[in-house]
Amino acid sequence: MTQTEDAFLVSLGTALPGDPVDNAQLAKTLGVSEEWIELFIGTKTRHFARDFATGEVRWNLADLAASAGERAMAAAGLDPSGIDFVVMGTATPDTLMPATVNHVTDLLGLDQIPTYQLQSGCAGAVQALDLARTLVTSTGATGLVIGGDVCSKHLDLRRDLASAAPSELVNYVLFGDGAGAAVLGPEPVGEAVALRRVLNRVTGLGRKPGQVIEWFGVADRDSDKQAINEDYKAIEESVPVMAGEILWELLGELGWSPEELNYLLPPQLSGVMTARIVADLDLPTAVEVSCVAETGNNGNALPFLQTERLLQQMASGQKALAVAVESSKWIKAGFALEKL
Structure with a gap:
């Protein structure tokens, strides 16, 4: 080992x-x-x-x-x-x-x-x-x-x-x-980008889910329940706030100042929501890296699609921070990258 x-x-x-x-x-x-x-x-x-x-x-x-x-x-x-x-x-x-x-x-x-x-x-x-x-x-x-x-x-x-x-x-x-x-x-080869920190924490104790995806079996496949239910108002209210909390927590853990951040990978809910979140975070020196307006919200593919765009521009010594919020039971997530 x-x-x-x-x-x-x-x-x-x-x-x-x-x-x-x-x-x-x-x-x-x-x-x-x-x-x-x-x-x-x-x-x-x-x-x-x-x-x-x-x-x-x-x-x-x-x-x-x-x-x-x-x-x-x-x-x-x-x-x-x-x-x-x-x-x-x-x-x-x-x-x-x-x-x-x-x-x-x-x-x-x-x-x-x-x-x-x-x-x-x-x-x-x-x-x-x-x-x-x-x-x-x-x-x-x-x-x-x-x-x-x-x-x-x-x-x-x-x-x-x-x-x-x-x-x-x-x-x-x-x-x-x-x-x-x-x-x-374990070695800085290829893209040679260090994964400096990962945040992953459920914060939905006592809260109603913001999104539900049903799984229908034989007994309820003819149910009239919605397959996907989205509480978009709750998401609009909560995600920008949670995104800010994630950003500042990661910066604090890393000891990075906002001015040191070269790139921001914001939550990719929709084109309108992402634009609002970026405006609220107010990081004028960090370049936004987004893809949702072209790809749609494709869930767990999004951080990789964003990072692919990031790697096309990231130079040695630069730092990036990704923020992700899951509304199903309110999970705070994010990660920090540094190009060697």
């Missing part, structure tokens, strides 16, 4: 399914106002794992996660023998059993290694990084960290939404599908 002080981001890969679907296509199919989507959500395009016209499933989560993992491994110059463990965060596994992470390892040719699947929403990718960082620093292993979601499988793209409740309608325009992956190791 080899212990190390830090874990390092060696490489990264992402996967988005199909062509982007813009607001005009979405509005026409769903029978909603294009202007409402643009003003209320502020997201311009998103990607779906299902054919938008026919509803046919073209990719599942394992397909997207394996594609992202393959790209991350190739960028690191690693074959399957170079990966010691896999950690995956998702809110939308393909099946309850087997765990989707094990389908992913099969597609990647990985075997005889530990695998972990964490069931969580927007914080799941950060939780996966947290566990992977612990494994790397305590054992010296090299691991593959994956985050992804296929949200569209919970939505009926062919139903009449004229009478849909706002808590249901918002999900049809907010979410997209995708996956991301990173190779995390």
Whole structure:
């Protein structure tokens, strides 16, 4: 067993399914106002794992996660023998059993290694990084960290939404599908970005969930319950406040001043919400790194999609901080990166 002080981001890969679907296509199919989507959500395009016209499933989560993992491994110059463990965060596994992470390892040719699947929403990718960082620093292993979601499988793209409740309608325009992956190791090679800190804490004691995704079985599959329920008002009120708390807690733990921060990766709820959060955080010297307006809210893929954009601009000595808030049971999450 080899212990190390830090874990390092060696490489990264992402996967988005199909062509982007813009607001005009979405509005026409769903029978909603294009202007409402643009003003209320502020997201311009998103990607779906299902054919938008026919509803046919073209990719599942394992397909997207394996594609992202393959790209991350190739960028690191690693074959399957170079990966010691896999950690995956998702809110939308393909099946309850087997765990989707094990389908992913099969597609990647990985075997005889530990695998972990964490069931969580927007914080799941950060939780996966947290566990992977612990494994790397305590054992010296090299691991593959994956985050992804296929949200569209919970939505009926062919139903009449004229009478849909706002808590249901918002999900049809907010979410997209995708996956991301990173190779995390004990040495500053490849991208040579140190993962300096990870924050992962549930804070929802006694609070009503801000988002619920139902899982229907044989007994209740004909239920009239909404598959996804979003308390958007509670999210609008709570997420900006929690984002500020996460930011200042991480800066305090790291001993970084706001002026030292070169990049901010804010929560990626929607184009409108993200813009509001960035304005509230008021970090004039930190460059915002966002993707949600182009990709949609694709859950656990988002931190990887943001980090991919970050790596294209990050220079030696620069620092970045990512903030993620999960509204399902109110989880504070985030991580800090420093380019060597």
